[in-house]
Amino acid sequence: MKPDLFAALQPAIDGEWMVRVLREMILIRSENPFDEPPREGFREQEMADYLAGRLSDLGAAVEAREVRPGRPNVFGLLKGKQGRTTLMLAGHMDTARTDGYADAYAVRIENGRLHGRGSCDMKAALAAYLGVLKALRDAGVRLEGNLIVCGIVDEEYQMLGSKAIGRSGRMADQGIIGEPTRLRVCPANKGRVSTKIITRGRAAHSSVPETGVNAIEKMAKVIQAFGDYNAELLARPGHPLCGQGRFTPGVIRGGVQVNMVPDHCELEVDRRTLPGESQESVYAELHARIRRAAAGDPDFAYEITAPTWLIAPNDISPEEPVVAALRKGHEAIFGHDPGVEAFVAGSDAPYMGFPTVICGPGSIRQAHTTCEFVELEDVLGAARLYLYAALELLGG
Template identity: 40%
Template structure:
């Protein structure tokens, strides 16, 4: 395939428009949501003759589903990227994209994942000009990846049926077939509130939680340290939030800690939950008066473990090789919409421009040469997948 899918100038113009359109998740204060981005994606897709549908996920938050050649006989490939971004944070000029002297476009979402989305739309534009398409191609621009993947969870119910998916994340154009999943639990330790001048009359919930965390660090950490996966590394847990107390002169009666658990392929949800309870029971035996409860978990990402011999893995590996000269098939520690799609029966991999190290950062950027290559990879993958 020739390298005429797009030009760096065209890709830069489109990505600049995407980055300049705020789409900060509304789950954070001041977040605008994806509405304006969805309008822009629809406008572009209609301008190239794609069929466009919108799927409401939450009020005012819609997936945009853009398809060419819907009646073609071959396998149907979906390219999926999320429209939402994290907050600007210290990136005060995050919606004012600019190019540096090294050919990198800076701005919030440039890397995660508007660079992928721009490349996908440009691949769709090129595919729309194919006079003899062998299979359908869909670009799905999804909402809510950053806080729960509700957009990806809704896609299988959108009315389209696809046979495989490439999810855009900043993988530096490497092919990711496996990643960890994650969930977190609020733990609540109970005590008895009294005046701080007589702490011996009460039961300090903070100190009770300290007992729990000591056991978690000792027992949970020991168990997980030896549990590993060749592509994604170790299972892990961390404590991200502790909340307790309302006044310095009062012994608190409640302490909440948020426990995050990253699981690897091969660990079932039931086993993960049972193991946490086992470790908490160790704490209860060591401290008979301990009152600690686990609240319902929040799942923010499933495990991805697409088989190495799956057609979607081979197709994307071959497409990357054709465009870049070689391809690496790897695993990563972070999560993505790909796991959600895979859980719904859609074989999925990750591949996109940019480096995950710069996602969510104070200086987020993406190399435009990689965005152009990504468009070529997506177009090549469509051709290979449709012919499979």
């Protein structure tokens, strides 16, 4: 980066404009439609149209690529002077649902916090990305490398948007996703494998239970099989940032009525995975434990269904230039090196097809709650940090 370019550009970041843009984006309700078709209140398309309009106004070449009908990813490219390196600033346009969140769209600012669904998760980051483009345009600076701002659909459910990006070839050299980390730099996060374990029995009248096979009693063996699983996971050597994997049985269902021997019982389990673990390795562990517990029981019948939830872990090298650039930016802007840590939730990062770090405004503690907000100072801080990283990685 040319000396003093960041200092010269920083005043061009327009905080008031970013707040206005953030308000407008929150008011476009873009809750994830899950398995339903997009409809009123579930408008990723309008968010995409809005983002495309803003990007185009700021001089970016815009492209929308439909992932599902009415659900496009959006890309805005600022082509660099030589274009050898490409940085992507990416973020999902969908939000969590708002069941039980009465004032989800009563956007307001209180005590330096902007409230509303999607504020910290993660329209604040999208506003900060636009703030970077506006600062570059207003200052008349053209970068050497390419800068892409990308809006992604379906992060809150199946991550169809980022999976489509990953499938379309390597779109960038480095990426930042502004999920809420209070601007901490997170090159790794755990993944998740959720599934159902089903035990099967034989129904019978409860006056003669010996003529049936009780699926609930069989499930008791399954639950016992996992009694020391977390202890074992905790005893394994962990990941330097993510620590250890975890296992939780979360939901159990079985039986029809009290005077019937149940022939079916199911247990939903959630396994948080480390970088290096896969669906296959997790299933192998589940099967091994269940088989051991059921050894010698000829009536024991079970199955493990296909995953009900599957999120890959992310693990990029802390030596990646994008990680170094954000840490250096922290030093320059906030006066300290934040180091690196793990992001606590899943994200689009592992699917993007290039090394992508998580670093964004607001806190994950407010995401998905019925009191979602983002600190306005974080939005400004994020824009400064992303601008710094863009100048550092792409050259001005």
